[in-house]
Amino acid sequence: MIYFMFMMAFMVFFLVFKHILSSLISLEFMALAMFSMFSLSPMLLKSEMYSSFLFISIVVCEAALGLSLIILWVRKKGNDLFITF
Amino acid sequence: MLNSFWGFMFFMGMLSGVWISIHSNSWFGVWAGLELNLICFIPFIIQGDVVCSEPSVKYFLVQACASFLLFFSGVSMMNYMGVMKSLITISLLMKLGAAPFYFWYLWVGNSLKWIQFLSLSTIQKISPLVLLFFSGLNKGSEVLIYLSIIVGGVVGGIGGINEASLRKLLVYSSLNHMGWMMMPLMVENELWLVYFFFYCLMLMMVVWILYLLKLYYLNQMFSVSISWIAKLTLFVSFLSLGGLPPLLGFFPKFIVIEMSSGSLMLFSLFFLIMSSVITLFYYLRASLSVLMLNYSKVKFNFTFSEKFSMILIMIMTMIGGVMSIMFFQSFLQ
Numbered sequence A: 001m002i003y004f005m006f007m008m009a010f011m012v013f014f015l016v017f018k019h020i021l022s023s024l025i026s027l028e029f030m031a032l033a034m035f036s037m038f039s040l041s042p043m044l045l046k047s048e049m050y051s052s053f054l055f056i057s058i059v060v061c062e063a064a065l066g067l068s069l070i071i072l073w074v075r076k077k078g079n080d081l082f083i084t085f
Numbered sequence B: 001m002l003n004s005f006w007g008f009m010f011f012m013g014m015l016s017g018v019w020i021s022i023h024s025n026s027w028f029g030v031w032a033g034l035e036l037n038l039i040c041f042i043p044f045i046i047q048g049d050v051v052c053s054e055p056s057v058k059y060f061l062v063q064a065c066a067s068f069l070l071f072f073s074g075v076s077m078m079n080y081m082g083v084m085k086s087l088i089t090i091s092l093l094m095k096l097g098a099a100p101f102y103f104w105y106l107w108v109g110n111s112l113k114w115i116q117f118l119s120l121s122t123i124q125k126i127s128p129l130v131l132l133f134f135s136g137l138n139k140g141s142e143v144l145i146y147l148s149i150i151v152g153g154v155v156g157g158i159g160g161i162n163e164a165s166l167r168k169l170l171v172y173s174s175l176n177h178m179g180w181m182m183m184p185l186m187v188e189n190e191l192w193l194v195y196f197f198f199y200c201l202m203l204m205m206v207v208w209i210l211y212l213l214k215l216y217y218l219n220q221m222f223s224v225s226i227s228w229i230a231k232l233t234l235f236v237s238f239l240s241l242g243g244l245p246p247l248l249g250f251f252p253k254f255i256v257i258e259m260s261s262g263s264l265m266l267f268s269l270f271f272l273i274m275s276s277v278i279t280l281f282y283y284l285r286a287s288l289s290v291l292m293l294n295y296s297k298v299k300f301n302f303t304f305s306e307k308f309s310m311i312l313i314m315i316m317t318m319i320g321g322v323m324s325i326m327f328f329q330s331f332l333q
Helices: A002-014 A018-043 A053-076 B005-022 B027-048 B054-079 B084-098 B104-110 B115-133 B141-161 B168-185 B191-213 B216-223 B230-241 B250-260 B266-286 B305-327
Strands: none
Touching: A002 A018, A002 B054, A018 A053, A018 B054, A018 B168, A053 B027, A053 B054, B005 B027, B005 B115, B027 B054, B027 B115, B084 B115, B084 B141, B104 B115, B104 B168, B104 B191, B115 B168, B115 B191, B141 B168, B141 B266, B168 B191, B168 B216, B168 B250, B168 B266, B191 B230, B191 B250, B191 B305, B216 B266, B230 B266, B230 B305, B250 B266, B250 B305
């Protein structure tokens, strides 16, 4: 099930044509799928779950970086579309 | 870049990201190192073009996607699905900018200044190549790496013929060299590292001269009037990148040919050698301005007083080839 979630997120990342924010959202969706995998599978194996914290903290840094890159893009071009005339 | 405090910190962060991902036991550490590398490299791309920084967004998207894919397929390998092995290889090829995932590398590489281009081509390639070597999955997904070698070699050769931008030329040449580098990787031989080291050295020599002269396009090369030492150094560096025999660039190719000539990889070797000749064509075309004796010179004086580095580069290319054959005799057996 989590494979399906991740693969769908991956596919959506590639099918984005217009807004850059959509591709960032799909990146976060990928991260969400992996976070659920990290949280759920140690519960099944009855082991510790601390790796999800480490994972989510690095993902948050990366998401913040992506957002600030979009801000730079929007400052120059006026919108966050990939193709502008 | 290394002048300011934060530039230095980001550079060290980049190198430590590479270090962490190389030396980690699990896919988690690998991913953490790759993310650290990405996060610390983005400010360098922005620094070249502070206003918009379009290449940084493209670079970020592709690399983030590839590292998520790598992490996911690495972690979910516990079911030993065959698909996951090739997904790891796919994601590492995406990170490298190797064929068939080289389009982002073309766009990003064309928008960078020379120093950022150099670090994109050398430092950012270390960890994916090491991971490709150590993952040991090349037994299962050989077809993918064969594809990458042959397509990379041919595209790197033919794609650069119609290019006028020097950065795109060097991107196509790095595609070709990636094909050469992945030949020893496929049989889990350590010689790819030797090739990578020599490639970094040769690329640094070429980019150093072009950086000093601030040349980004092919037609700009005809409008600099520099001393004959600098011209000759540029010529020799380009030829060494193309792999002509007595120069430095021939030695790594010779090692790979020696290693793979008795084995079943002759088919891909054939494609690589043929495409190397085509890359040599566009290196020669790039250094054509050296061979012109009488062309229109610019009116203002262009002072270029980096004689020592030019002479060092010349010595390294001309003598280094012969010296490395003598020193590395053990590799050739």
